Amino acid sequence: MNRTVGFIYAHPDDETFGCSFLIRQIANSGDKAVLLTATRGEAGKSGRLGAMTSEQLAEIRDQELLRAGDILGIAEIEQLDLGDGRLRGVKQEVLIDKIASFLNKHEAEVVVTFPADGISGHPDHIAIHHAVNQAVFSGACSSVQKLYYNVMGSFSAKIKGPDSVLALKGEELQETKAKALAAHESQILSIERVFGKLDGGPPWHFAPELFQLVWERGSFNPTKEENSVFDDLL
Numbered sequence: 465m466n467r468t469v470g471f472i473y474a475h476p477d478d479e480t481f482g483c484s485f486l487i488r489q490i491a492n493s494g495d496k497a498v499l500l501t502a503t504r505g506e507a508g509k510s511g512r513l514g515a516m517t518s519e520q521l522a523e524i525r526d527q528e529l530l531r532a533g534d535i536l537g538i539a540e541i542e543q544l545d546l547g548d549g550r551l552r553g554v555k556q557e558v559l560i561d562k563i564a565s566f567l568n569k570h571e572a573e574v575v576v577t578f579p580a581d582g583i584s585g586h587p588d589h590i591a592i593h594h595a596v597n598q599a600v601f602s603g604a605c606s607s608v609q610k611l612y613y614n615v616m617g618s619f620s621a622k623i624k625g626p627d628s629v630l631a632l633k634g635e636e637l638q639e640t641k642a643k644a645l646a647a648h649e650s651q652i653l654s655i656e657r658v659f660g661k662l663d664g665g666p667p668w669h670f671a672p673e674l675f676q677l678v679w680e681r682g683s684f685n686p687t688k689e690e691n692s693v694f695d696d697l698l
């Protein structure tokens with residue numbers, strides 16, 4: 465109880481795509497999920513909302529993220545404004561420092577972020593991946609005990625070998641995920657590309673959310689079967 469998981473992402477909606485089940489479970493168990501996004505997503509498309517300026521889109525996406533955060537039970541959201549599509553151009557030390565400050569402020573015990581390929585290959589996602597690695601591996605975040613990469617896709621098809629991967633099927637959270645995705649209305653076209661039409665349910669059939677444990681108190685890629693991201697915390 466009262467444990468904190470820090471989710472570190474690039475854009476509003478990254479958390480909902482890959483972590484809806486996990487975030488809602490954390491909130492339901494009385495623990496805290498806190499989210500840092502490095503940008504406001506202003507370079508994205510605006511879906512069926514029509515043409516708008518990047519500032520208008522940023523404002524809409526701020527509101528969408530608040531709505532999704534309510535649905536998922538995110539305890540606190542912090543958004544940086546480092547430039548959607550431009551994170552590669554941000555000094556790495558700046559990004560690392562912002563991430564470490566956020567994790568330290570919340571005394572996060574567990575951290576979740578992108579895998580090396582950024583899931584989609586987006587350069588912003590990959591920049592976040594490297595900065596989170598640096599923040600955690602350097603020891604700058606003394607409360608952090610575990611780091612997970614949020615890996616999407618089919619559990620059996622994509623995950624092989626000794627890696628420890630926690631798979632959350634979210635049977636009872638399908639509607640929650642559908643609602644949180646729908647909250648990101650401006651992103652509906654990419655949502656439909658990944659998940660299909662949201663009005664195809666109920667029932668919905670979202671793939672399991674996958675979390676690969678890559679670091680635990682100094683040891684890399686520990687091999688273990690886990691039931692929760694909170695397993696074995698001190």
Ligand SMILES: [Zn+2]
Pocket residue numbers: 474475478586589
């Ligand atoms: Zn993204």
